Structure formats: structure tokens, C-alpha cells
Amino acid sequence: MTSLTISRPDDWHLHLRDGAMMRAVLPWSARDFARAIIMPNLVPPVVTSAQAAAYRDQILDALPQGAAFEPLMTLYLTEDTDPDDVEAAHASGLVRAVKLYPAGATTNSASGVSDFEKIRATLDRMAKIGLPLCVHGEVTDPDIDIFDREAVFIDRVLDPIRTSTPGLKVVMEHITTSNAVDYARAQDDTLGATITTHHLVINRNHILAGGIKPHYYCLPVAKRESHRLALRAAATSGDARFFLGTDSAPHTDANKLLPCGCAGCFTAPNTMAILAHVFEEDGALDSLEAFTSRNGPGFYGLPVNADTLTLTKQPGQWPTHVDTDDGPVTVFDPGFDLQWSVA
Ligand code: DOR
Ligand code: ZN
Numbered sequence: 566m567t568s569l570t571i572s573r574p575d576d577w578h579l580h581l582r583d584g585a586m587m588r589a590v591l592p593w594s595a596r597d598f599a600r601a602i603i604m605p606n607l608v609p610p611v612v613t614s615a616q617a618a619a620y621r622d623q624i625l626d627a628l629p630q631g632a633a634f635e636p637l638m639t640l641y642l643t644e645d646t647d648p649d650d651v652e653a654a655h656a657s658g659l660v661r662a663v664k665l666y667p668a669g670a671t672t673n674s675a676s677g678v679s680d681f682e683k684i685r686a687t688l689d690r691m692a693k694i695g696l697p698l699c700v701h702g703e704v705t706d707p708d709i710d711i712f713d714r715e716a717v718f719i720d721r722v723l724d725p726i727r728t729s730t731p732g733l734k735v736v737m738e739h740i741t742t743s744n745a746v747d748y749a750r751a752q753d754d755t756l757g758a759t760i761t762t763h764h765l766v767i768n769r770n771h772i773l774a775g776g777i778k779p780h781y782y783c784l785p786v787a788k789r790e791s792h793r794l795a796l797r798a799a800a801t802s803g804d805a806r807f808f809l810g811t812d813s814a815p816h817t818d819a820n821k822l823l824p825c826g827c828a829g830c831f832t833a834p835n836t837m838a839i840l841a842h843v844f845e846e847d848g849a850l851d852s853l854e855a856f857t858s859r860n861g862p863g864f865y866g867l868p869v870n871a872d873t874l875t876l877t878k879q880p881g882q883w884p885t886h887v888d889t890d891d892g893p894v895t896v897f898d899p900g901f902d903l904q905w906s907v908a
Contacts (some may be wrong), residue, residue, distance in 0.1 A: 566850055567878040568908075573870035574837065574857035576601040578699070578738055578759045578810025580829070581624060581636075583607055585890035588627050590815050593833040593887070595634035597907055599870040602699070602810070605641035605664055606673040612641050614654035621659065633872070637661040637865075639699065643676050644683035648690035655696045661865060662697045662736070663687070667722070669705045671784040672814070672828055677701075681722065688730045697734035697757075697865065698726075702745065703785050712769070715785050716744040723748075727756070736864070739764065739812045741785045743795035749806050750799075757864040759810025760800045760856075763830040765843050766899045768793045779821045780895050783814065784828040800856050801849035808861035811836050817892040832897040835883040839897075841876045841905035874907060881906035 579594060579601040581587050594601055603624065605611035611620050617638040624636045639662045640651060646663075654660035665684075666677030678684055691698055702723055703714040727735060737745055737758040749758040763783065768790045772781040781787065799807045813836065814829025821827055832839070837857070844853045862869050881903035886893040 566845075568875060569841065569850060569853065570873050570875045571854035572858040573599040573872040573874045574809065575599055575861050575870065576811050576813070576836075577736070577808055577861045577865075578602055578604065578761070578812045579833070580604045580606070580812070580814040582815060583620070583623060586815060586894075587624065589887050589889035590813075590831070590833060590894070591624065591627050592629050592632070594813070595628055595632040597837050597874060599633065599872060600635045600637050600867075602662060603636045603638055605639045606666065606671075608673055610641035610643075610673060610676050611639070612643055612646065612676070614640070614650050614657075614659060617654060617660055639664045641666070641676065642678060642684060642687065642698075644678060644680060646684065646687045648687045651687055651696065652690055652694055655694055660696070662699045663691060664699045664701070666701045667703065667705050667718075670701050670703045674701070681726070688726065688733055692730050692733040695734065695866075697736055699736045699738050702737050702740070711786055712788055715740070715742050719744060719748050727752075734864070738810060739785060740796065741788050742792045746795045746799045750804070752806070754805070757806050757808065757860075758799070759812075760796050760807055761810060761812045761830070762832045762836045762839050763787070763812075763897055764793065764796055765800055766839065771900070779826045780897065781830065782821075782826060782828055783812070783830045797843065797847060801844055801847045801852050803852040803855045805855070805860045805863055807856065808864065809840070809857045815887075815894045817889065818886075818895055819892050821895065830897045831887070831894050834887065834896050835881065835899070835903065837874070837876060837907050838881040838883070838903040838905045839899045842899070842901065842903060845905070876905050877908045878904055879906050880904060
């Protein structure tokens with residue numbers, strides 16, 4: 566196969582940031598993706614419907630001329646979130662999901678949730694109105710090894726939430742383990758799981774063997790090879806529960822290359838080329854469209870995009886860095902030459 570045309574993809578987990586960073590990275594997502602679920606972990610976070618409306622306007626203002634890109638907004642769940650505000654934001658079509666960060670789990674998550682009883686009323690309301698909960702699935706208990714935090718979260722937090730809130734639609738965000746794949750496969754269609762581009766490509770050796778690679782450091786951190794293979798099998802299976810959420814998370818090089826550097830891989834510019842490579846390697850190019858363009862809308866109850874995107878088997882070109890007014894941002898290097906490119 567030398568050319569592949571698919572329904573235009575969506576990104577079901579994206580960090581656009583704001584200000585100068587947003588202006589620099591947004592055109593890359595708008596080039597290949599029709600819609601994206603926009604993460605709310607700004608400083609300060611996007612907590613209320615009014616903040617989500619203002620953030621949406623900022624994104625639309627920053628879009629390149631003629632770009633057709635729809636930001637699907639989310640609210641950052643706190644212990645003080647007002648269920649009525651959430652319901653109004655959903656009813657108006659402004660907000661498509663609510664994001665749960667356990668307090669302290671990742672970048673800008675300090676306002677997240679510590680006491681899960683305090684979000685009970687909001688979760689019940691979301692189940693009633695059919696608004697999905699996107700979950701950063703890692704416990705923050707310092708006694709739990711960082712490589713075990715996702716698996717422990719499933720047992721200690723996720724499964725209890727699902728049991729106590731029947732009907733709540735939940736997305737396990739950026740899953741990184743076979744434990745998460747197995748859990749998702751055992752659930753009904755109220756559960757979905759996003760998988761990033763980078764977790765299909767790297768394992769923990771890529772981060773740590775032969776010298777530390779800050780640009781491969783993200784959260785949840787990449788796990789051992791057997792987990793990466795389980796993610797590959799899930800993504801390429803066509804199973805409707807698994808869909809693309811790039812978690813493209815730009816940080817300037819100055820903020821990555823620190824004694825305590827930020828977590829995040831910036832994959833927006835080359836995600837589709839990398840995915841074509843991955844799916845071809847696994848003999849699954851015919852499942853690429855399900856993963857990038859059909860399963861996500863199915864879960865979120867939205868139409869598949871009418872527009873298309875064509876990938877051709879021609880060596881790709883992508884920048885090693887994207888410049889921002891705050892300094893350069895390194896683009897994710899998959900470690901292999903890209904044979905495919907977006908036409
Ligand atoms: O690697 C990550 N970067 N994981 C997250 O959960 C947050 C993200 C960010 O905002 O930088
Ligand atoms: Zn994220």
C-alpha cells in the first residue's frame with residue numbers, strides 16, 4: 566500500500582496551553598485533526614464553564630486563517646466543582662468531558678482531587694446527563710512505585726468509582742499497561758481508553774538506558790516492553806474501546822532539560838506519520854481509521870468527520886523543533902525514519 570485515505574482524525578487528549586505556546590503548537594494539531602479534546606490543566610486551571618468559554622475563544626482566535634478545527638472543551642474537576650455549572654456547560658454544548666486529576670499526579674494538578682467523596686455529587690450528575698469523565702489514572706501515594714501507579718489506581722480508585730456510579734461514561738486516559746488494557750477489555754461500552762502515539766513507540770529503556778532522555782519523559786511514565794506490546798495490540802485491534810489521544814504536551818526545552826524537568830512528549834507535528842508506520846509494521850493499516858477517526862466519535866456520541874486525510878508512503882519531513890516566543894520545543898523523535906507523510 567502506498568496511499569491511505571481515512572476519515573479525518575480527531576485527537577481525544579491534547580494540551581494546547583495558552584499564550585505564545587498555544588500560538589506556536591496549535592497550527593500543527595489543526596493541520597491533521599478536525600477536533601480535539603482540550604485538556605484544562607492551565608495555570609490557573611479551567612474549572613468553571615465561564616473559564617472554558619473564554620479558553621475556547623482564545624483557541625479559536627489563535628487558529629490559522631481557514632483552519633477547520635473544533636476545540637472540544639473540558640472542565641478541570643475540583644472538590645469545589647458545582648454540579649449545576651457542569652450541567653449547564655454540557656447542555657449548551659460547550660463542554661464535552663470533565664477531567665479528573667488526582668491531586669499532585671502530574672503537570673499542574675495541584676487543584677485536583679484528594680477526597681473522592683467530595684466529587685460524588687458531580688459524578689452522579691454526570692452519569693445522569695451522559696457527560697464523560699476523563700481520568701488521569703495514577704495514584705499519588707509516595708509509597709507506590711511510579712511504575713505501579715496505574716495498576717494500583719485501577720483497583721483502588723477507578724473500579725470503586727465505576728461500581729458506585731453506574732452508567733458514568735469514563736475514559737481511561739493515556740493508558741500505559743497491560744493491566745489497563747485487560748481492565749478496559751472486560752468493561753461494557755461505558756468505558757473507553759485513549760492511547761498516545763509515544764506509548765506505542767517507547768518503553769522505559771528508551772528513557773533510561775544509555776543515558777537519560779528527558780524528551781521521552783512523560784506521565785504516566787512508559788513501562789516495560791511487554792506493556793508497550795499490549796498497547797500496540799489494543800490500538801491495532803480495531804476494538805471500539807480504544808482510540809487515539811496523543812497527550813501531545815509541549816514544554817520548552819528549557820523546562821524539559823532541568824534537574825527536575827517537566828513531563829510531556831510533543832507529538833502533534835508527526836503523530837499521523839508515526840501511527841502509519843506503527844500500524845503498517847503490525848500489519849494493521851486497515852485498522853488505523855478505527856483508532857484515529859471512528860472509535861473516539863463513537864464513544865463521545867459525535868459524528869465521524871465527513872472530511873478525509875490522506876497518508877502517502879513518502880519519507881516524511883518534520884521539524885526537530887518548533888519555535889515559540891518562550892523558546893524552542895523539541896518534537897518527539899520516534900527513533901526510526903518516517904516512511905509515511907500526510908499528503
Ligand atoms: O506527560 C504528561 N504531560 N502527562 C500529563 O499527564 C500532563 C502533561 C502536561 O500537561 O505536560
Ligand atoms: Zn495529558
